Amino acid sequence: MYSDFWTPIKLSLEIASISVIIVFISGIFAARILSRKRFFGKTAVETALTLPLVLPPTVVGFILIIIFGINSPVGRVIETIFGSQIMFTWWAAVIASSVVAFPLMxxxxxxxxxxIDPxxxxAARVDGAGEWKVFLYVTLPLSAKTLVTGLILSFARALGEFGATxxxxxxxxxKTQTAPxxxxxAIESxxxxxxxxxxxxxxxISFIMLFSTSLIKS
Incomplete structure (x- = not known):
């Protein structure tokens, strides 16, 4: 009983942990580019990136099936390389959780x-620092609180993902049965x-996550 009880929770935590690493890196990268660059269609790109935040989870799931399904070009490439499809696997759950958590990060x-004050x-550039050093030693430290908040919220969102997964x-x-x-x-049965x-x-777990963000902001 206890092993059966903890398995979905353990799986949820594992999937959310991998998802939040992916989301943390990709979210920071995308935010850095789009917060500094101006180009035609920028608003449309930003809208597309945050769309999973408002889309019904079943719509997100449907889109993922269309993109990664066995009949799609991406799905066929994955099956050719790895010898199996990605749907109904642990990595499918990671992808679904990452997609819905990304907008928050x-x-x-x-x-x-x-x-951040430009x-x-x-000033760091004037002192001879390159863009990467400016980003690592000035930008990231000055935005640390919001980044950690985004990390926690993204983890909580990935942990609670249901429909798309x-x-x-x-x-x-x-294998793919998460806690949600x-x-x-359990309710159905x-x-x-x-x-x-x-x-x-x-x-x-969710309460602890949200409580942590409150402590960070205070």
Missing amino acids: YQSAKSGFLS GAEE LMFAGNLPG TAIYV GNMEAAWLWVIAMAG
């Missing part, structure tokens, strides 16, 4: 970068005791 990073970065990764016990999908199955335990565990 991107928005937090962009907000942090835009709040004079601080310019269910459609794209499925609900395979021990386990709760859904009438196992309310297990459902309550998973709900309490996930609510506790």
